[in-house]
Amino acid sequence: MDFSFSKADEEFRLMVRDFFEREYPRDIVEKMARGHSPSKADYQKSERALSAKGWLAVNWPKADGGTGWTANQKYIFDEELERAGALNVVPMGLLYVGPVIYTFSTEEQKRRWLPGILDSTTFWAQGYSEPGSGSDLASLQCAAVRDGDDYIVTGTKIWTSLAQHADWIFCLLRTDNSGKKQEGITFLCIDMKTPGIAVNPIITIDGKHSLNSVTFEDVRVPVANRIGEEGKGWTYANYLLGHERTSYAHVAGKRKQLADIRMTAENVEADGARLIDDPAFRVKLADLETRLDALELTVLRTLASVAEGGAPGNESSILKVIATELAQDITELGMEAFGPYALPAFPDSAAPLWTDNAPLPPGAAPAVARYLGARAQSIYGGSNEIQKNILSRRILGL
Template identity: 60%
Template sequence: MDLAFADTDEAFRLEARDFFEQRYPKDILDKVRRGQSLGKDDLVRSEKAYYAEGWSAANWPQEYGGTGWTVTQKYIFDEERERAGAPSVVPMGLLYVAPVIYSFGSPEQKQRFLPGILSSDVFWAQGYSEPGAGSDLASLQTSAVRDGDDYVVNGVKIWTSQAHYADWIFCLVRTSTEGKPQQGITFLCMDMNTPGITVRPIIGIDGGHYLNQVFFEDVRVPVENRIGEENKGWDYAKYLLTHERTSYAHVARKKMDMARLKQLTRTVTADGGTLADDPEFTRKLAEADVALAALEMTVLRAIAALSSGEAPGNESSILKIMATERAQQVTELFLELGGLYSAQFVTDRSRPDWNSNSGIPDWISPSVANYLFTRAQTIYGGATEVQKNVIAKQVLRLP
């Protein structure tokens, strides 16, 4: 593999770097550095900054407003974004539902939904998991019964990211109980202002409000809001999940975290010296470096495959496992580095002064919050155990 970037790619890197240094909102970068939770206004302003450059839809076809970037340019842009400390786009609209709409939606649905997603004027949530249907998503029970030109929806979705901000939600609903569970699922889009929809917050263990529980009680949804065919939603969901699972790597962010860890080891004392001199902690750092290098090579191989025109497939499960386990490995090292200070953690991350504990280094609380947040990464988007089954069956072709 040739790991050198072309001159045109390096020129693009400088263009992206200049954008984050000169034109991206500085106050958002400050909040991210403090570990403060971003509100809806912050997220919308961030995405509109990308949109103003024509950079909000890196993965879309150009005919729908995509950037036309090569996969290498997408990789470089993400590197520069993470280097600057800027958030990525909220994935539910731009990365998840939009590819389903432009791939399987009608011309009218494309015209109706895609412009608002592209400009970030319309915020979306994803209604997949239920109290009894997480990794076993096919067991979902939220029902949609046809009544004339509407579906009547009843049920509950849970762990619904950003539903408290959302204008619309796309949901998997059960329209048939015949045959295999996967065969009776339909993909519906719903206006969150529709009567009968209730959102209740779930505060994460890291102190952030990202998650929610969403209740549907006799919610009437026009049939025209169905994407694709009735009872074919499982096929569209699988297509969406391959895009979701290839978006977890964040190699540049992890590299920056490792560099920060190594810097901090020279300042944190232990047994009369610093942790930089501690052979056990140094060994753990080396192991994390090797694992991160393996993740980066896997990502680059995936980029090479995409450059050849191959679509993301079941191999995305490999990336999902590697990326989320590396995230946990790095945040565990920060937690260990913080020692007893890590026990003193303020959970209300919406406050500007949330990280102002006197006498505690300012990197401690964000490190603890990141550690707690990454506990869920090996669960959401398909648990690690489920991904291993996918790899065994679909990649290794084991019986």
């Protein structure tokens, strides 16, 4: 396989790079570099800058408002976005529910929900996990009971990312308990302003508020908000999870982190010696750089199969495992490289130990929050143990 980019691709890269250097909001890039969490307004400003160029729904088909870019162009775009230190798009609308809507919903539902995702006026949350149902998601019990033209929804969803910003939530709900557990699940979209919904924050070890639990108490949801058929939600959910798991690679972001680590190790001295001169450190750095190259090739292979018309299949589980393990190991080496510079862990806290003007090596400010936050990567989107079960069954046939 030839993975080099064509001249046209390289010209495309220069055009995208120019946009990020000259048109993309600088204040957001600077805020991210200082390790602060993006606000809802930041997400919207970032996404509207992309939307104004027609570059927001990178992976969608052109007919549904996407870019119609080739797999290589999408990849180059992601690389340049992360290279610039810009904000990744909020995945729940653009990467997760958007493809489900344009693939499985009615024309009326498309007209209703897709424009708000495309111009970043509507925020979505993903309501799958429940207190007793995570890995064994099909055991979920948050219920939707039919009542005329509505469903009445009762129960709790948990670990719901960015629900505090969400206008809508897409949920997997139990409509039937009589057959196989995968069969009685229905996919409903719920307006977060509906009476009976409460969002409760969960603060994580990195000091951030991204997670929530969401409770539903007799919430009335029109049947018109159902995607596809009643009881077939599991099929749509599986389609979505394939898309979700291929979105974890973030190759360029990882390259940037490794470059920052290398630069710090080459320039900062501790006890009169540079870290880069320590053979043990060099071995770890080389190992991570090599694994990143391998990840990049795996992503390109997956993209090529999607470009040929396939949905991301079981190979997205491979990607999820190697990308998230690598993310964790890179942030761990970052802690070693940034050392005392990484001490003030939480840029968002009321009294950080350093100010935004303090001279820090690049990458040091967000290092600890990144290290702690990366622990969650092997849990969300289906834990890595579960991905390994999928790999052993469906790819290795064990």
